[in-house]
Structures are given as structure tokens and as C-alpha cells.
Amino acid sequence: MKTFMFFIVALLVHVVFFISIFDIYFTSPLVHGMRPQRVPLPPPARRLVLFVADGLRADSMFKPHTNGTTRTPYLRRIIEEGGSWGVSHTRVPTESRPGHVALIAGFYEDVSAVAKGNKPVITYLQHFIMIHLYEYLCVCVCVCARVCAGWKENPVEFDSVFNESRYTWCWGSPDILPMFAKGQLRVHHVPLDVPLVSNAEGLSNFVFIVGASGDHVYTHTYPTAMEDFASKDASRLDTWVFNQVKDFLTSAEKNQTLMSQLHDDKIVFFLHLLGIDTNGHAHRPMSKEYLENIGLVDSGVAEIVSVLEEFFGNDGRTAYVFTADHGMTNWDWWLETYRRIDVNQADIAPLMSSLIGIPIPLNSVGLLPLEYLNTSHHFKAESMYANAVQILEQFKVKMTQKKETTFSFLFTPYHPLTDYKMSEFVTHTRSLIQKGHFHEAIHQCEVLIGQAMKGLSYYHTYDRFFLGCSVVLGFIGWTSYVVLVILKTHASLRKPPASRDTTAARCLGWVFVCLGLLVFLFLYFQASSFTYYIYCLLPVPVWYSVLKEFGILVELLRSVSSLRLCKCFGYFALVLFAIELLSRSANWVLSCLCLAVFPLLPVVGREPNTNYVLCAGAVMLFASFLYILSSRHAGLCARDRWLFGGQMLQVALCTYVLSSTHSSLQLKGGLPLLNQLISWTTLVSSFFVPLLSSTRLFHRLLSVLMSLIAVYLLLSTGFEALFPPVLSWLMFVWIHMEQETVDTHRMSSRTELSRIDFAENIDLSRIRQLSLDDVRRSYFFVLIPFIIVMCTFESVQVSTRLSSRSLFLIVLVISDLMALHFFFLVKDYGSWLDIGTSISHYVIVMSMTIFLMLLSLMTHVLTAKKLQFGHKKKVHFR
Structure with missing residues (x-):
């Protein structure tokens, strides 16, 4: 019974150690309560069309054939005749959800997602097994995982370009689009670089996607059964999207209400093209099916652009953005003579917001890439100012939250951004814009954004040292206790007299009870979360159990030279292992x-x-x-x-x-x-x-x-x-x-x-x-x-x-x-x-x-x- 209880306690202690990293390292960086920031000038576009070629590699798109021809003639002509282009640098994992979240919401993968819901784990397992698609057993495991998981989405709410738009219409995958209307975060793929192309007056290069709330986001998805990795060719998924968009515009001509909505401003059209990604998984990225699907997408984009321009009367107020949610490489492809502007994925959200004149998503940490805006310097300065204030708002909320949960005499503010310095910045920058000093105002905004980002990180990790010390104390205490158990069992140490042992244990027990009470009150008055109590109170009973055996420790020190296990620590040196093994057996x-x-063998990039x-x-x-x-x-x-x-x-x-x-x-x-x-x-x-x-x-x-x-x-x-x-x-x-x-x-x-x-x-x-x-x-x-x-x-x-x-x-x-x-x-x-x-x-x-x-x-x-x-x-x- 005693052994059983020991293993139960050991299991509980290690479960605490296991989950501790999620409270210490992986808490959500998102905060709420910020005010939206708007640019008080007319935007360059009334509507935005977003083409996301899911899984399109940058090299597969940009690299021409040896004879000079290309598989994407339309998009390449856009680059050569005035559109902006570049590479959007993604982050791992190159999954559909985190890439789209970064692009349309403006923040990178919420790390707390690893601890919330079971979709991240299930999806990661799914795609890992899908790599071995050649065996049906693997596919069956994936299906079972989906059923067991229920495809749960992580309940992390965030703002997005879709949220801020007046209307958004989406076409594509049932695994992606439904989450846009729920405003919830989900997880999917691993980093790399993706292509970016756009052709509306220098408005260029990106990709995006994210959840949205409200009833102004309309999704049109094909049946789940169409997403068949064993199909001969998945390009039909993209053909379905293109056909649906054309049918939608045709039907709008007979619907006056819909026609009125489509001709309003702050409109977003989103075309999610999954065929390339599906063909890449099923037939490999360099397969005939994958490469031909890229050509199909190129011709489809050309047709959609033509149809939309005709529908809106060629008014020149449509911004077209083409990109992928994930891919790889950042090479050049015979495009050295054309200006290339690379961006980070999170920078795309503020850019798209500026293009159609909507507030930047509240949780965005992206920096507006001004090179993509073919507008006046005044508009650029106002947009940059809104970007800086939007990030500063997050910093203020984060600082207030931390101040409210910390004793005033223990609170250490982030000195580079005090209340006075923030107020001074806002006043000074607004004055520069009013005086027409736009370049200087933009520079001030860039400096502030850098400081605010550091401040956000500072307050986000404010409690990390305190919690880390508590967990380390628990680790060391538990390990010490287990070592004592081993020594008591196998070292034949003498125990001190029972009476002295009981009295000392009683006094020591009261000391640790008082210590535990002090820790409890400290956490209570700081309104700490429940898990903080576990991490901070766990070392108390553990170290009591260790120090209760003080007599054993003293006896150990006295008899260390005669113990058979005194040389055990040397076995942690790998050199000794190697010497022993070499001498024993070839x-x-x-x-x-x-x-x-x-x-040493390659993990990825190999053929079966x-x-x-x-x-x-x-x-x-x-x-x-x-x-x-x-x-x-x-x-x-x-x-x-x-x-x-x-x-x-x-x-x-x-x-x-x-x-x-x-x-x-x-x-x-x-x-x-x-x-x-x-x-x-x-x-x-x-x-x-x-x-x-x-x-x-x-x-x-x-x-x-x-x-x-x-x-x-x-x-x-x-x-x-x-x-x-x-x-x-x-x-x-x-x-x-x-x-x-x-x-x-x-x-x-x-x-x-x-x-x-x-x-x-x-x-x-x-x-x-x-x-x-x-x-x-x-x-x-x-x-x-x-x-x-x-x-x-x-x-x-x-x-x-x-x-x-x-x-x-x-x-x-x-x-x-x-x-x-x-x-x-x-x-x-x-x-x-x-x-x-x-x-x-x-x-x-x-x-x-x-x-x-x-x-x-x-x-x-x-x-x-x-x-x-x-x-x-x-x-x-x-």
C-alpha cells in the first residue's frame, strides 16, 4: 500500500511539472478592450480580392522553364507590367490556420493553442501520418482521430480583417471557411516562405485568412467528400471555387439587395484554393498533378479578374492580392530587374486594412509595409500613426492588467514607455503630421512600435521568473526526496532516535505550515490563478519531506566513503560509458x-x-x-x-x-x-x-x-x-x-x-x-x-x-x-x-x-x- 501511494504521488507531481510549462511559457498574448484606430483619409481601394493558393511553393510559382516560358503567365505578366511582388515569410508550422491567422489577424500563432482544445494535437498527428499516405491504415487512424476530436476549435477570440470589413464573401474548403464566421482560433502546418503578387496600383503581395464574428461574413464551401487525398486530381476543388464566384456574380445581377451590398465600400472577397495543397500531399510537390494545378490557378485568377473588372465597370478601385498560406524558399527566379519587397506575414493585416480603409485588427502586431501603398505621404503617415497607436493600445491594456494583479511595492514598470512618454509621443507625432513633416512622423511611429513590442513581451513574461523558480524548487526537492528513498533502502543508514526524530519533525511541520500559509495569502491578495497555487505550494510539502530526513542526510555525509553507491555520479559522464562499452564488446x-x-538521415525532402x-x-x-x-x-x-x-x-x-x-x-x-x-x-x-x-x-x-x-x-x-x-x-x-x-x-x-x-x-x-x-x-x-x-x-x-x-x-x-x-x-x-x-x-x-x-x-x-x-x-x- 505504501508503494502504491508513492507511485500515485509521483504521478501527480510529474503531471504538475508537465503542465507547468503551459502556464509559464505558453499563455495567450491576446488582450481585449482596445479601441479601434481609423485613418481619417479616403482609402485607395473600395474592395479587396484575396486569392490564397493553399500550399503553393514560391519556387514552383516564380521559377521559369529552361526555355524561358512559365507555368503562371498571367501572374508573371502582372509582375512585369506594374504589380508589386515579393515573398511573405511565414513561420512554422506551415499549416493553413496559423498562416492565415498571421496574415489576416496580424499576429502569429497563439502559443496558448498548444494547451487549449485537442484540435492542434490531432491535426499535427493527422498531417504527420498523412505523409505516409501510401498505407490505408494510416488514413484510418487519421479518420478515427478526427471523429474522436470532434474537430474542436480553440476558444481564443481575436479581431481580423474579416471582422472589420463591411461585408466578406468566401469560397473554398469546409475545413477552413466555417471558422471565419466564428471568430475563433485554430491550429494547422510548419515555417517557410510563400509567393506574393498583386496588381492594383502597386498594392501587392500577400496572403491571409482568419476567423470573423457577426453576420456579415458569408461562406460557400464544397462538400467534405471532395477533399479526397486519394483522388486522381484535386484541381477540381479550385475549378469549383472559380465557377461558384462566376455564378455568384451572375446571380447578383438579378438581386438588387445583393447588388447594392457588392457596390458598397470596405468589401472583401476571399477565394481559398486548396487544390494545389491537396495534390501536393497526394502526389508530391514536384508531381505532374501539382505543377499543372498551378497553371490552372493562374488561368482561373486571370478569368476572375476579368469578370470582376467587367462587373464593377473597370472603376480601378479593386485591389487584388495573390499569395499562399505556406510554401518554401526565398530564391530569385529571373526577376532580378523587378523590385522585390519581402514582408512578414503579420504585416499583411495592417496593409489590407489600409487598402480598404478599415481599422487594423485589434490584436495585430504587424508593421505596415509602406512600400506597397501607392498613395500620398500624408495617407502613409496617417496609416502608420494608426498602426502605432493600435499596438500602443495593446501595451496599455497589458500593463494595466499586470498592475492590477501585482502589489504596488513589487510592481516594476517598463521604463522606456511610461504614461508620460506615451502621451508625449501621441502629441508630438500628431503635431508632426499636422505640420506636414510626414517622413519624421513615420520614423517616430516605427520607433514607438519597436518599443511597444518589447513592452508587450516584457509584461507577457512578467511572472515567468517567479513561476520558474517555484517549479525548479519543486523539481529539486522531489529529486532529492527520491534519492533519499533509494539511499534509505540500499545504503543501510542508521536512523536517529525515534523521540528526537518525532520532536524535530513536529517543529519542522509547523514551520512549513506557516510558510505555506504565507504563500497562499500572497497569491490570494494578488488574485493569482488557480494553477499558481499549485506551482508555488508544491515545493512546501516536498521540501518538508526532504528536511524531515535531516538525520539521514547527516548519517549519509558521515558514511559516504563506505557507501557502495558513492561512485554513482560518475556514471553520468558519457565518456565512461564509451570506454566500458569499447572494452567489452565489438x-x-x-x-x-x-x-x-x-x-543523420534526412527527415523531409525525400521520396518514398x-x-x-x-x-x-x-x-x-x-x-x-x-x-x-x-x-x-x-x-x-x-x-x-x-x-x-x-x-x-x-x-x-x-x-x-x-x-x-x-x-x-x-x-x-x-x-x-x-x-x-x-x-x-x-x-x-x-x-x-x-x-x-x-x-x-x-x-x-x-x-x-x-x-x-x-x-x-x-x-x-x-x-x-x-x-x-x-x-x-x-x-x-x-x-x-x-x-x-x-x-x-x-x-x-x-x-x-x-x-x-x-x-x-x-x-x-x-x-x-x-x-x-x-x-x-x-x-x-x-x-x-x-x-x-x-x-x-x-x-x-x-x-x-x-x-x-x-x-x-x-x-x-x-x-x-x-x-x-x-x-x-x-x-x-x-x-x-x-x-x-x-x-x-x-x-x-x-x-x-x-x-x-x-x-x-x-x-x-x-x-x-x-x-x-x-x-x-x-x-x-x-
Whole structure:
């Protein structure tokens, strides 16, 4: 019962550590209550037409053929004859939602989205699996994920260009457009650069998209069934949009109310063109379908522009903006003689707002790119002034919020922007504009925007140091407590007299009760959130538990020279590991070198190659066949040989299914029904087939391995299929090495390793104490958190006769030290690639620790349990 409670407490503590980064690093930067800022001058355009070619790569659009021709003749002519062009620099992830949010709302991905709703996680998983589109099983997992998630949207409200427009009409994907009318934030793709082109009097280059509220945003979507990644050609999605827009304008001529709305000002038309992105996922970005779809979009845009110009009587008041929500590269493409103006995605929202004379979205942090405005200097200065005040409004709200939740004597304001300095700026800049000093006014606005952006970051991270210190105290305290538990169990330390121990614990308890009360009152009067109480109060009981064992600590210091574990800390140096491994086994070194190749191989930008999958299947079949032959005289009964034969057949079938499905999709033949049946059968059977095999160590491990690899082959499209066989090779070498290191006069000899049974009850009297080698064993486990390794870890524990609880505690300490290291490396700035990498490191370590007990239980079942369908007496080999 005591051990169970310890694991429950450990689980809760690590859950707190896990979620702490979302309150420390990933809180929403959005604030509300700002006043909209308007430019008191007529805008250059009455309406804006936005073409978003979803997934269009900049190089695919701009790069001409070797003979000088181009696949986008209309858009290239716009560039050459007066339109502005450039590259809009996106951020990771290059998904549809975050790219569109940045472009039309003016702020980058709300980092709090990673902690709100399950759509971000599900979508990221979906697109990761969709990369392996060649296997139907993956697609089925994606569909199940969608159903389970319910496609929930994150409840983060924000302002947008759509919100501020008088009317907005949208055509396109049902996965994108509906959120525009809800004013809610969602998550989607990873960074790169996208093309930008426009042709309305120098008004140019961008992309955008975001949610909107109210009843003035009208969406027209095609059926979800049309978004079929297995279709022969997805360009029909774009054809549908172009046809719908033309039909809409035709119907407007018969509807006087609609005609009146269309001829009003502050109008936005949005055409979301998903065909290029869908063809890119299904057929690869350099495929014939992808490139031909770009040409179709170019001709479609030309036709829509012609129809709109005719509809509005060629009044010259329509701004056309063409771009993509994500893509890659920022090269030149024989366009060096034409002025190129690059922008950041968040800069597009203030630009579009200025074009049609609407307020800049309230949460925008974009800087208006004046080079795209072919207007008077007065209009540019007024627009820049509105941009600066709009960002300054956010700063004021942020500062007020922080001041209200902080004791006045502890509040430290952002000195570069005090109330006096802000008031002085507004007065001075307005005076410069009135005097006609427009260039100087613009410069003052740019300086203020830079200071306001730094101030927003300052107040957004105001509590980070305080919360970080609280979590670090909890981390260190918990790790210290676990170390004390290990030492008390295995170091044979003397305990102080019970009476003195009780009195000291009672006094110490009252001290920590008072300390906890003070922390509680401090947080209460500052109106802190509920989670702040958890992070700040957690160190109190943890450190009480540590300091309560002060007598143990004193005894430890006195007897440190005689402890067997006093040299454990040296094992955290990787050099020692390398020296030991090199001296013990060339087989180990060779397997490690082979495994080390995989992190060096490219992750993206590679074509599928099923030859690697065929090779992996062949290697697994050959190794299994050799084992069956070698085990004929080592206790492998006929039933086990038949079971292994069936699993070998399953591996062969999965290898065939992968190759067959890949070929079928390449030939546009869809997903064969037989392949679907084999895939689902493999997935279901992989969970219980190993339970039918013998519980003898190598017998059960091989059965587990074959089941896992059968599923893994279905998810592979290239060299990654070779990873499980190489990893398994290393794991089997590890088992042999660890068995060799045990003390031969207390442990089994090497020849008895093959006779070890997972299901055998271990004699508790034979359980040994922790030794120096056990730190190494735990350290190896933390480096490779896979089920295969977990099964190997279980094998090591059984073969070396050590309590799994003791090894788990060492793993816990090592994991916590690693997690603390990655805690300091978490980022909430830069690209989403940087942010995602920093989060993944911390999350992987914490998740491994949190689910370690569940994994341990799972692998114990996979290795030690056996399904019995008869009543035959089990034979144990002694």
C-alpha cells in the first residue's frame, strides 16, 4: 500500500511539472478592450480580392522553364507590367490556420493553442501520418482521430480583417471557411516562405485568412467528400471555387439587395484554393498533378479578374492580392530587374486594412509595409500613426492588467514607455503630421512600435521568473526526496532516535505550515490563478519531506566513503560509458554505430522507396528463421514454431501490402480492399498474438518484436523500416552484456540465459542490493523510450535479479534531472520549429516518466503472461 501511494504521488507531481510549462511559457498574448484606430483619409481601394493558393511553393510559382516560358503567365505578366511582388515569410508550422491567422489577424500563432482544445494535437498527428499516405491504415487512424476530436476549435477570440470589413464573401474548403464566421482560433502546418503578387496600383503581395464574428461574413464551401487525398486530381476543388464566384456574380445581377451590398465600400472577397495543397500531399510537390494545378490557378485568377473588372465597370478601385498560406524558399527566379519587397506575414493585416480603409485588427502586431501603398505621404503617415497607436493600445491594456494583479511595492514598470512618454509621443507625432513633416512622423511611429513590442513581451513574461523558480524548487526537492528513498533502502543508514526524530519533525511541520500559509495569502491578495497555487505550494510539502530526513542526510555525509553507491555520479559522464562499452564488446559497438546512422538521415525532402521496406521485412524473416532453427534443441515446442511461422507469414504479408498499396496509389487505383483487411487484422492481432507464445525470455521477446515490426512496416515508406531490426539487434546485445556483468557466484551462468522465464516467480530471498552497474542499466533505458526497449529492460531486471522498484527510482531521478535541463530550454519565441523542438524535448522526458508505470505494466503483461486455451500443465525448465 505504501508503494502504491508513492507511485500515485509521483504521478501527480510529474503531471504538475508537465503542465507547468503551459502556464509559464505558453499563455495567450491576446488582450481585449482596445479601441479601434481609423485613418481619417479616403482609402485607395473600395474592395479587396484575396486569392490564397493553399500550399503553393514560391519556387514552383516564380521559377521559369529552361526555355524561358512559365507555368503562371498571367501572374508573371502582372509582375512585369506594374504589380508589386515579393515573398511573405511565414513561420512554422506551415499549416493553413496559423498562416492565415498571421496574415489576416496580424499576429502569429497563439502559443496558448498548444494547451487549449485537442484540435492542434490531432491535426499535427493527422498531417504527420498523412505523409505516409501510401498505407490505408494510416488514413484510418487519421479518420478515427478526427471523429474522436470532434474537430474542436480553440476558444481564443481575436479581431481580423474579416471582422472589420463591411461585408466578406468566401469560397473554398469546409475545413477552413466555417471558422471565419466564428471568430475563433485554430491550429494547422510548419515555417517557410510563400509567393506574393498583386496588381492594383502597386498594392501587392500577400496572403491571409482568419476567423470573423457577426453576420456579415458569408461562406460557400464544397462538400467534405471532395477533399479526397486519394483522388486522381484535386484541381477540381479550385475549378469549383472559380465557377461558384462566376455564378455568384451572375446571380447578383438579378438581386438588387445583393447588388447594392457588392457596390458598397470596405468589401472583401476571399477565394481559398486548396487544390494545389491537396495534390501536393497526394502526389508530391514536384508531381505532374501539382505543377499543372498551378497553371490552372493562374488561368482561373486571370478569368476572375476579368469578370470582376467587367462587373464593377473597370472603376480601378479593386485591389487584388495573390499569395499562399505556406510554401518554401526565398530564391530569385529571373526577376532580378523587378523590385522585390519581402514582408512578414503579420504585416499583411495592417496593409489590407489600409487598402480598404478599415481599422487594423485589434490584436495585430504587424508593421505596415509602406512600400506597397501607392498613395500620398500624408495617407502613409496617417496609416502608420494608426498602426502605432493600435499596438500602443495593446501595451496599455497589458500593463494595466499586470498592475492590477501585482502589489504596488513589487510592481516594476517598463521604463522606456511610461504614461508620460506615451502621451508625449501621441502629441508630438500628431503635431508632426499636422505640420506636414510626414517622413519624421513615420520614423517616430516605427520607433514607438519597436518599443511597444518589447513592452508587450516584457509584461507577457512578467511572472515567468517567479513561476520558474517555484517549479525548479519543486523539481529539486522531489529529486532529492527520491534519492533519499533509494539511499534509505540500499545504503543501510542508521536512523536517529525515534523521540528526537518525532520532536524535530513536529517543529519542522509547523514551520512549513506557516510558510505555506504565507504563500497562499500572497497569491490570494494578488488574485493569482488557480494553477499558481499549485506551482508555488508544491515545493512546501516536498521540501518538508526532504528536511524531515535531516538525520539521514547527516548519517549519509558521515558514511559516504563506505557507501557502495558513492561512485554513482560518475556514471553520468558519457565518456565512461564509451570506454566500458569499447572494452567489452565489438558487437555492441557495431550495433551502436549502425543505429547512429538513422539520426543523420534526412527527415523531409525525400521520396518514398519501398525497397528499404522490402529489405527490412527480409532481414526480419531471415533472423526469425535462423532463431527457429537454432532453437530446435533449446525448448521451442512445435506449437511455438507454428506460432512463429504464422508471425513470419504476417511480416511477409505486411511487406507485400506496403509495396502493393504504394504501387496502387501511384497508378491512381485507390486502396485495395484486401490490403485494408490485412492492415486492420495486423493492427488488432499485434496486441494479443505475443500472449500466445512461450514466456521464455528470447521466445517472448522475438514474438513481441515480430508483432511490432509487422505494424511498423505498414507505417513505413523508406529507410525508417530498417530501424526496428537494428534497434532490436542492439537490445539483444544489451541483454547478453548485462547478463555477463552479474556476479557469477550469485547469478546464473551465461548458458542459463536462454532458460530464464518471464513468468517464473523470483525468490525474494535472492533479490540483491543495488550496485554500480544498475545506474548504467537505468541510464540506457532513459535514452531509448520504446516498448521494445521496455521489454528488454524487463529482461535485464529478471536476469540480474533486482527489484524493479529500485531500478524505477533510479530512472525517475535521471528523468527528472533531464527534464529540469530541458525546462530551461523551452522557448516561446522564434519559429514554430524552434518552439516545437523545445517543447518536444521537455514533453518527451516528462511523458516518459509519467507513463513509465503504465508501460511497465504493459510490458510485464507482454513478457510474463500467457494465454492458455487448455488445461495442460506448464513445464518449467530449471
